[in-house]
Amino acid sequence: MPTNPRTSNGHARRENRRWLASLGLECAICGKPIDYSLPAGDPYAFEMDECVPVSKFWLRLYNEQQQCWCGPYDSAKQAALSRENMRATHRHCNRERSNNVDVPKDPSVQIFRSQEW
Numbered sequence: 001m002p003t004n005p006r007t008s009n010g011h012a013r014r015e016n017r018r019w020l021a022s023l024g025l026e027c028a029i030c031g032k033p034i035d036y037s038l039p040a041g042d043p044y045a046f047e048m049d050e051c052v053p054v055s056k057f058w059l060r061l062y063n064e065q066q067q068c069w070c071g072p073y074d075s076a077k078q079a080a081l082s083r084e085n086m087r088a089t090h091r092h093c094n095r096e097r098s099n100n101v102d103v104p105k106d107p108s109v110q111i112f113r114s115q116e117w
């Protein structure tokens with residue numbers, strides 16, 4: 001099996017995942033709340049996603065969820081482990097997005113939803 005930068009640093013990834021989950025963010029892709037108690041296999045479960053894909057670590061993109069710029073990175077490993085590059089998503093949203101890079105939007109037009117739903 002080829003080395004996967006997402007899993008070759010399992011411990012650091014788990015730490016980052018726990019940190020991201022603790023923020024309780026809404027899905028970076030659809031903007032809806034994430035139920036962090038769902039099991040990992042559930043389509044609506046929390047999944048950690050990279051803003052700059054590890055396969056395109058040389059990109060510089062705006063992470064709307066954390067409201068910071070991320071990238072470019074020196075390596076796929078660095079992209080996979082950098083917290084500012086992390087985004088919380090639903091599992092199914094992340095799957096549908098695949099490896100397409102989002103078109104960066106103007107960060108000044110953020111819409112903040114209430115937490116009620």
Ligand SMILES: [Zn+2]
Nearest residue numbers: 027030090093
């Ligand atoms: Zn979603």
